[in-house]
Amino acid sequence: MKELIVRFLIGGFAVSMFSTISDLLKPKTFAGLFGAAPSVALASLGLTVLMQGTATAATEARSMILGAVALFIYASVMSRVMLRFRPPALPVFLSGLLLWLAVAVGLWYVVLGV
Amino acid sequence: MLVSVSTSGLKRAKWYEYVIRFSLGGLVTAGAALLAKKFGPEFGGLFLAFPAILAASATLVEKHERERKQEKGIHGRYRGRFAAGADAAGAAMGSFGLMAFAVLVWKFLPNHSAWIVLPSATLLWALVSGPVWWAWKRDCPYRLKLALLRSSANQSRG
Numbered sequence: 001m002k003e004l005i006v007r008f009l010i011g012g013f014a015v016s017m018f019s020t021i022s023d024l025l026k027p028k029t030f031a032g033l034f035g036a037a038p039s040v041a042l043a044s045l046g047l048t049v050l051m052q053g054t055a056t057a058a059t060e061a062r063s064m065i066l067g068a069v070a071l072f073i074y075a076s077v078m079s080r081v082m083l084r085f086r087p088p089a090l091p092v093f094l095s096g097l098l099l100w101l102a103v104a105v106g107l108w109y110v111v112l113g114v
Numbered sequence: 115m116l117v118s119v120s121t122s123g124l125k126r127a128k129w130y131e132y133v134i135r136f137s138l139g140g141l142v143t144a145g146a147a148l149l150a151k152k153f154g155p156e157f158g159g160l161f162l163a164f165p166a167i168l169a170a171s172a173t174l175v176e177k178h179e180r181e182r183k184q185e186k187g188i189h190g191r192y193r194g195r196f197a198a199g200a201d202a203a204g205a206a207m208g209s210f211g212l213m214a215f216a217v218l219v220w221k222f223l224p225n226h227s228a229w230i231v232l233p234s235a236t237l238l239w240a241l242v243s244g245p246v247w248w249a250w251k252r253d254c255p256y257r258l259k260l261a262l263l264r265s266s267a268n269q270s271r272g
Binding site for chain 2: 088
């Protein structure tokens with residue numbers, strides 16, 4: 001439980017830091033780069049190295065490559081939908097998380113053969 | 115100027131928006147650790163690129179842009195949604211940097227200090243994402259396609 005609280009605090013801090021940098025930047029597409037910043041990854045991998053060692057963290061990073069490919073597909077589809085049809089953002093981005101999940105788990109199944 | 119810094123975004127942000135971002139970041143980090151514990155690091159690692167924060171930030175971008183336009187007396191609903199789309203386009207370009215980040219950590223972490231590998235991977239994220247954005251801004255993919263089409267047309271003529 002203590003470990004989860006530490007992860008929550010450090011993850012929250014890392015995400016807030018990158019979001020604040022993003023708020024300062026213009027134009028929107030450049031600020032948007034920070035939507036794919038390694039904020040959660042830095043917090044998680046740093047703590048995994050300290051608590052479980054570098055081998056476990058490297059294994060997480062290998063799967064993260066597939067998560068990042070899914071992120072590219074998710075963000076591209078969201079961008080295309082928003083720019084073309086201009087629907088309300090919240091329901092579109094939230095339901096799109098299922099797309100990310102399907103692509104990420106599908107790639108994980110196919111590439112890592114689990 | 116290609117990129118500029120402005121504090122107007124910070125002034126517009128409400129305190130609860132910082133709480134939402136902090137909580138989401140914390141929840142995703144803790145959730146990824148729980149999934150890694152339950153299903154192994156191979157599965158948990160996927161969630162280090164989970165886009166919950168992008169969903170939150172795009173929604174806030176939409177809200178801020180709408181408010182900004184409404185203050186000027188312009189109906190800002192669609193302008194806000196366009197801004198959220200632009201934010202997501204940026205994230206799609208940043209995800210190339212995130213892939214590079216993950217590859218560097220995967221390859222180098224087992225044999226090098228984490229205090230060198232993690233900052234280097236973050237620098238690599240910036241060094242990949244920035245030029246990808248710049249190339250997109252300069253319309254490089256379209257220009258490349260045009261040049262390839264022209265060269266193949268010349269070859270078939272020759």
